[in-house]
Amino acid sequence: xxxxxxxxxxxxxxxxxxxxxxxxxxxxxxxxxxxxxxxxxxxxxxxxxxxxxxxxxxxxxxxxxxxxxxxxxxxxxxxxxxxxxxxxxxxxxxxxxxxxxxxxxxxxxxxxxxxxxxxxxxxxxxxxxxxxxxxxxxxxxxxxxxxxxxxxxxxxxxxxxxxxxxxxxxxxxxxxxxxxxxxxxxxxxxxxxxxxxxxxxxxxxxxxxxxxxxxxxxxxxxxxxxxxxxxxxxxxxxxxxxxxxxxxxxxxxxxxxxxxxxxxxxxxxxxxxxxxxxxxxxxxxxxxx
Amino acid sequence: xxxxxxxxxxxxxxxxxxxxxxxxxxxxxxxxxxxxxxxxxxxxxxxxxxxxxxxxxxxxxxxxxxxxxxxxxxxxxxxxxxxxxxxxxxxxxxxxxxxxxxxxxxxxxxxxxxxxxxxxxxxxxxxxxxxxxxxxxxxxxxxxxxxxxxxxxxxxxxxxxxxxxxxxxxxxxxxxxxxxxxxxxxxxxxxxxxxxxxxxxxxxxxxxxxxxxxxxxxxxxxxxxxxxxxxxxxxxxxxxxxxxxxxxxxxxxxxxxxxxxxxxxxxxxxxxxxxxxxxxxxxxxxxxx
Numbered sequence: 001x002x003x004x005x006x007x008x009x010x011x012x013x014x015x016x017x018x019x020x021x022x023x024x025x026x027x028x029x030x031x032x033x034x035x036x037x038x039x040x041x042x043x044x045x046x047x048x049x050x051x052x053x054x055x056x057x058x059x060x061x062x063x064x065x066x067x068x069x070x071x072x073x074x075x076x077x078x079x080x081x082x083x084x085x086x087x088x089x090x091x092x093x094x095x096x097x098x099x100x101x102x103x104x105x106x107x108x109x110x111x112x113x114x115x116x117x118x119x120x121x122x123x124x125x126x127x128x129x130x131x132x133x134x135x136x137x138x139x140x141x142x143x144x145x146x147x148x149x150x151x152x153x154x155x156x157x158x159x160x161x162x163x164x165x166x167x168x169x170x171x172x173x174x175x176x177x178x179x180x181x182x183x184x185x186x187x188x189x190x191x192x193x194x195x196x197x198x199x200x201x202x203x204x205x206x207x208x209x210x211x212x213x214x215x216x217x218x219x220x221x222x223x224x225x226x227x228x229x230x231x232x233x234x235x236x237x238x239x240x241x242x243x244x245x246x247x248x249x250x251x252x253x254x255x256x257x258x259x260x261x262x263x264x265x266x267x268x269x270x271x272x273x274x275x276x277x278x279x280x281x282x283x284x285x286x287x288x289x
Numbered sequence: 290x291x292x293x294x295x296x297x298x299x300x301x302x303x304x305x306x307x308x309x310x311x312x313x314x315x316x317x318x319x320x321x322x323x324x325x326x327x328x329x330x331x332x333x334x335x336x337x338x339x340x341x342x343x344x345x346x347x348x349x350x351x352x353x354x355x356x357x358x359x360x361x362x363x364x365x366x367x368x369x370x371x372x373x374x375x376x377x378x379x380x381x382x383x384x385x386x387x388x389x390x391x392x393x394x395x396x397x398x399x400x401x402x403x404x405x406x407x408x409x410x411x412x413x414x415x416x417x418x419x420x421x422x423x424x425x426x427x428x429x430x431x432x433x434x435x436x437x438x439x440x441x442x443x444x445x446x447x448x449x450x451x452x453x454x455x456x457x458x459x460x461x462x463x464x465x466x467x468x469x470x471x472x473x474x475x476x477x478x479x480x481x482x483x484x485x486x487x488x489x490x491x492x493x494x495x496x497x498x499x500x501x502x503x504x505x506x507x508x509x510x511x512x513x514x515x516x517x518x519x520x521x522x523x524x525x526x527x528x529x530x531x532x533x534x535x536x537x538x539x540x541x542x543x544x545x546x547x548x549x550x551x552x553x554x555x556x557x558x559x560x561x562x563x564x565x566x567x568x569x570x571x572x573x574x575x576x577x578x
Binding site: 004015016017018019020021022023024025026027028029030031032034035037038039043058061062064067070073074075076077086103104105106108109110112114116118119121123128130131132142192193208227 | 304305306307308309310311312313314316317318319320321322323326327328344348350351353354356360362363364365366392393394395396397398399401403405407408409410412417419420421436466480497528
């Protein structure tokens with residue numbers, strides 16, 4: 001199985017395992033599973049969308065480390081009759097958009113359609129940005145306005161077409177790999193991707209760092225509600241804690257990336273978790289077994 | 290999700306992605322999916338066995354390249370009520386047996402139990418052994434007698450206990466990582482693991498190399514039938530094409546590994562595929578969608 005083309009010297013071979021060229025510095029790896037009906041409603045979206053979202057969501061975990069995506073492999077379970085061409089089309093489109101070759105895969109018959117996407121990236125030196133590095137006084141940023149994905153899902157349920165801008169944000173999310181590397185280059189101390197919503201993911205970053213936060217505001221995307229911006233999942237924007245307020249914006253500007261949006265500050269008191277001075281409860285999207 | 294312990298300096302972190310230390314030389318990666326009811330009958334075997342087999346089967350693909358296993362990640366889809374402790378126990382046991390840390394994972398609700406195991410290994414230099422390097426005149430070896438796994442499945446169906454030696458070979462296979470590295474060190478030109486049976490896997494090696502083969506014999510494991518030895522899958526023994534008849538045995542002996550068994554020769558005629566002078570048809574275990 002090999003949508004996407006070999007790139008940067010990778011050998012994609014029909015062998016027992018794919019062979020990559022040497023990886024530079026720290027290697028980062030993550031795996032994500034996506035199940036039809038659990039992660040995406042196939043009465044509203046296509047099998048290609050499921051493939052696209054699964055790949056973009058997995059690559060977003062590399063973005064959150066500040067890594068360069070080097071390779072992905074795909075494991076698929078599918079019932080007979082599944083449109084595997086459409087699935088591959090979605091997978092390939094997301095892989096190509098991120099410049100990450102699909103180097104291998106496995107396919108099995110099963111009772112439901114499920115994908116496991118494993119991504120491998122690299123960070124030069126020892127530079128992967130973790131969740132745990134935020135320190136009191138760091139400024140907090142997000143890479144864009146929030147709530148677009150949840151708003152898109154709502155709009156699709158209300159009958160919006162697949163090409164609606166917010167619906168597109170839901171079914172064809174972008175892994176912010178360039179933004180993640182820019183944030184690493186700018187000295188970000190902690191970073192996460194907002195896969196489950198700021199209202200839960202920022203708590204996770206604060207927990208890992210042993211700090212609190214004071215948010216001044218949450219940037220709500222046009223067409224989204226405030227609740228969707230706080231609790232909606234799958235935006236895949238990055239939240240960044242950075243010690244130098246000017247540096248992040250400079251590096252993003254120099255690389256032609258949209259300016260990050262300052263949203264607040266990291267504070268010392270681990271129990272202080274506020275938005276506009278009010279406690280921000282832990283809320284957002286959590287998959288449950 | 291993290292059974293198995295960090296080893297050799299890997300950072301196993303509850304972060305967006307796991308961070309590994311630099312990998313040496315060529316990086317090899319493979320993914321394998323295992324579905325309850327498709328790859329293992331849970332009325333005969335346990336959920337722990339499914340986890341063990343999935344991990345061992347994936348690691349066997351690294352063995353087939355001559356690689357050192359460095360990390361694995363696990364993606365699980367499971368219905369509510371699945372005994373995840375048992376699953377982890379099996380996964381961890383296989384990972385520990387191979388000295389390969391489990392560095393990350395993902396878990397989702399789903400309608401059936403399925404695992405995708407992705408393994409990452411390294412080969413110093415550019416030494417990964419592929420399927421395609423066999424040349425006329427190379428001698429062919431297998432790392433052990435064949436048919437144990439298929440015989441174990443048959444015996445289990447006939448009522449044998451879980452501790453029966455052949456049943457154990459089926460439910461707790463061993464990835465021959467040390468043997469694979471020894472074969473690479475001894476100058477093996479082509480190698481595969483016998484996951485689907487010699488009767489199909491050797492054809493694949495010959496196809497990839499553009500050669501034929503002349504088998505003198507097939508070593509049948511005690512308790513197995515000749516048919517199980519040829520067509521039974523999941524033995525995970527390695528088949529090796531090596532130019533120097535003595536060298537392979539010497540390296541295996543020096544490393545305390547069981548002597549490889551010579552089974553025949555690589556021939557130039559790509560259509561010549563024989564066992565004891567008779568055509569060996571392509572037959573073995575193929576998962577079908």
